[in-house]
Amino acid sequence: MQNRRFFIANIILASFALFSPTLFASKRKKYSKDMLIGKEKIKLYGKGYKMQKEAYLALEKMRKEALVKEVRIHVISAYRSFEHQNRIWSRKFKKFKAQGYSVKEAINKVKEYSAIPGTSRHHWGTDVDLVDYNKKFLNNKAIHSKYVTWMEENAHKYGFYRVYTSNKFRTGYNYESWHYSYRNISKFMLEDYLKLDIVAVLKNEKIAGNQLFTKPFLKKYLDNNVLGINDYLF
Ligand SMILES: [Zn+2]
16 A cells, blocks of 8 residues: 555656646747747837836846946847848948948858848847947947946846857857847747748848848858857857
């Protein structure tokens, strides 16, 4: 009798162990293709910039508490739709083409800092470009200001992590001191994003230079750029 009870208890525990990952997985939101590529009209929050509610609240809390230490966090850009990213992409592409670069070279120049529309983390409403209010421009120089120190010590406490770090083993975009991601949501969005067939998704979009978006090109781009991020954001 004793043994049988032990056996049943073990069976129950084993089934929990077996099913609990599924239970946990079903608790989180699933993100649609359109939401992941900046084409869904989602509810966004923020004045002068837009983010998903939870990320917005975390950012405002961080900005408020930084202010107590006289650190002023300025938001340059947060949510961007597919169309918005496409305007940035095509403006930069045209600029490089006008300078005499080939299509391939122009694409390579643009993607040093800018994502192909449909592949930007700015589509998610979780990622944001932040700078020191006193120097309102994107700057990679390692200035040891009060702002830089405060961000390095505190941003993670509010759930924000740098994406394009200075780690020399990281591939893809250049180092961006300003780009932060709200990990609590973005790690799940990345998980769903990686399930999309990006070649098929981008095939019918009007994007400058897309005659070069072949399967091997996009596969390499995904590996280097979309996955070329801070390890902690997976
Ligand atoms: Zn950014």
